[in-house]
Amino acid sequence: MQLLEVNDLSFTYGNHEVLKNIDLSIGAGEVLCILGPNGCGKTTLLDCILGVHRLAGLQVYLNGQLLQNINVKEKAKLVSYIPQKHKESFPYRVKEIVVMGRAPYISGFGAPKKEDQEIVYNVLKSLNIEAFAEKIYSRLSGGEAQLVMIARALAQETDLLVMDEPTAALDFKNEGIILSNIIKLVKDQNKSILMATHFPNHAFQLESYGVSVKVAMMKDGEIKYYGKPSEVINEKTIQDIYGVKTQIIRYNNKKTKVVQHSIVSTLE
Template sequence: MNAATPLLEARALAIGHAGVALGAPLALSLQAGEVVCLLGPNGCGKTTLFRTLLGLLPAVAGEVRLHGRPLRGHDRAQRARLLGYVPQAAPLPFAWHVRELVAMGRAAHLGLLAAPGRADEEIADACLHELGIAALSARTVDTLSGGERQLVLVARALAQQARVLVMDEPTASLDFGNQLRILDTVRALAGRGIGVLLSTHQPQHALQVADRIALMAGGSLQALGPAHEVATPARLATLYGVDAARIAASLPATGAMPR
C-alpha cells in the first residue's frame, strides 16, 4: 500500500437503512497516525456511518475501501485484524470476567476454535493497565458501572491491535478523569501509527485530540478539515442550533489545549 493511500476511505458513500439514503453521498478518509473526529447532533447518522464503514450495514451507494482495497474484498478475519470497533456503552449479554472479555480482542489473531494463550493474556493485561483498570480484571462485567464497561470495551479494542480504530462516543458515561485517560490513549494510538475515527458530543474533546474534524447533519457531511478551522463557533452554532456566543465561551482558545 502506498504511504499516501488511506487506511480507511469512503468514496461517494450514501448511508441509510433498507436501501433508503439518509442524505447525500459523502467522502471521508483516514490516514495512518491520524485522528478524525465526527461531530453532529443526535440522529444525524454518525452511528449508521460507522456501522457502514465497518461493513455491519450495507452501503446504499458508493464504496468503502480498507487498506486500498474494497471492504467487500476482505474476509471477516482480515477485517478483524485491520478494523477495531468500540461501540456505544450498553449492557453486555453475558457475565464474562473482565480479563476474559478483553482477551477476546485477540480472536482475530488466533486459529479457528483456538483459545488465547499466555502471550494473548499478557497483551490483555497490558491494555487493562494502560487504561488504569487492572483492578477490574477479576470482576464480571455485569457488576460494572456503565463507565467501567466502556473502558473495558476500549481495552478489548486495544487488545485487537488493529490498524484502524473506530470509536462511537468513547467518552460517554465516563467521569472527568477517565475522559482524559481515553483522550490521552487516542493520541498515543495515533503516535503508534494507528488511524482513529471517533465521534463525540464534546467539541472540546474533538479539538483536544483531532487532526481533522467532520461536521455531520442529516446523514451528510457539512464540513471536513483541520480541527480549528472547522470547529468554529459559527459552524457549531449552525450544526447544533444554539447561540454562537455561548459556544465560543465554552471552547478553548486556538492552540490552548496541548496535543
C-alpha cells in the same frame, strides 16, 4: 496509502436517503471526529464503514482493500470497534472480555495461547487497569467498563479504532481519562481513530495536545464542513449544524504552548 478511504458514499433505508456523497479519509496516527446532532447519520456512517450495512459500490476501502472483498476475520484484523454502551449478561472476568479481542487470531475450536494471554496483560497494563483483570466486568463502573472495551479493541492489534460516543454517560473525571488514553494511543502507538461524538470540545482538546485531528461536521446525512477543528468549528458552523448560538473562547495553554479553544452556549 490511507488506512481508511470513503469515496462518495450514499446509503438509503428503503426510500429514505440517510447518507449523501460522503468523502473522508484517515491516515496513520490521525483522528477524525464525526460531529453532528442526533439523527444526522453518524452511527449509520460508522456501520457502513464497519460492514454492518451492505454497500453496492466502490465506496469504502480499508488499508487499500475494498470493504466488500474482505472477509469477517480479516476485517477484524484491520479495524476494531468500541461501542457507546456494552452490556454483558454473563459474569465474565475482565481478562476474559479482553481476550475476546484475540478472536481473529484463534481458530474456531482453538483456545487462547500463552502469547494471547501476554498480549491481554500488556494491553491492560498500558491502560493502567491490570488490577481489574480478575474483576467481574458487569460490576464495573461506566468509566472502568469503557476502558475495558478499549482494551479489548487494542487486543485485536488493529491500526484503526472506531469509537461511537466513547464518553457518553461518563462523569467529568472518566471523560477526561478516556480522552487522555485516546491521546496516548495516537501519540505513543500511532493508532488511528474514527470517533463519533456530540462534543466539539473533544476535537479542540485533542488538537491542543498536538494530535493530528480533523472534524467532519454532519447535518441531514451530509458532511457540510471538513478540516482541522480550529479552522472549521466556529460560531457560524455550530449555528448551522446544531441550531445553537455559541461563543468560542480562545486562550493560551501554558502546558501545550498552543492556543486552546472552548465552546460555551449563549442561552437567550
